[in-house]
Amino acid sequence: MTVGHLVTLAGVLFTLGMLGVLSRRNILIILLSVELMLNAAALALVAFASYRGNLDGQVMVFFAIAVAAAEVAVGLALVIALFRIRVTVDADQVNLLKQ
């Protein structure tokens, strides 16, 4: 196990999250993929913190997890509010500003 292996694992996870955001149209799955990408960043931060031998990276991941929790709460509230007015979770059908 080297730093490179961990960064590669984080990269694989980030890529999968990115593909989820780009290729899926279900807003809930898009939010889920954003969570995967946030976790990839957290993984890379912890790997480099362990490599450097100090704890600042871990503190930063702690903050990132707190912000992610807030982001999910607001994001899902937005999905529910959207579902109320459009009865859909298809991102392509959310085009009120275009019309």
Add this chain to the structure above:
Amino acid sequence: MTTFFFWAFAVVVAGSALLAITRRNGVAAALWAASSFVGIAGVFVLLGAYFLAVVEVLVYAGAIMVLFLFVIMLLNLRETDLRVLEGPRMHVGGAILGALFLAGLVWTCRRSGLFEVPLEPKGPAGETGTVAAPLFRDYVLPFEIVSFLLLAAMVGAVLLTKRKLS
């Protein structure tokens, strides 16, 4: 031993993430994502970040995934309403884009010699006490700001999901 566990967790993380983004059923996708988060918690344990491993399981695999499942079940979607991928063009394009991104990353890691650095967790292990020390000494202001952020998110979520503002 560490190497074996690293590969086991890596397979769990990547495999679960792949399944999570390809499932048509929202509940299945959320459960696979939770499995991926548990795998990440395992990698955190290997790196000596014990506190973060517990937080990952509690907050991500616990709270956030429960929130997701609640919303998915609340909306009660029919599976036929959801298209998964935009056909083969999207598959091929996505695979090429992902492969390019990963190749660039691995190339950069190789050039900067990150694959030659064996990772033995050094320095203090990330236990509750050792993480709390910098958190409450150097990062006490961000910590307080995060508490305000969580309050704002809570009020915002309640406000956004209210049926009618009165």
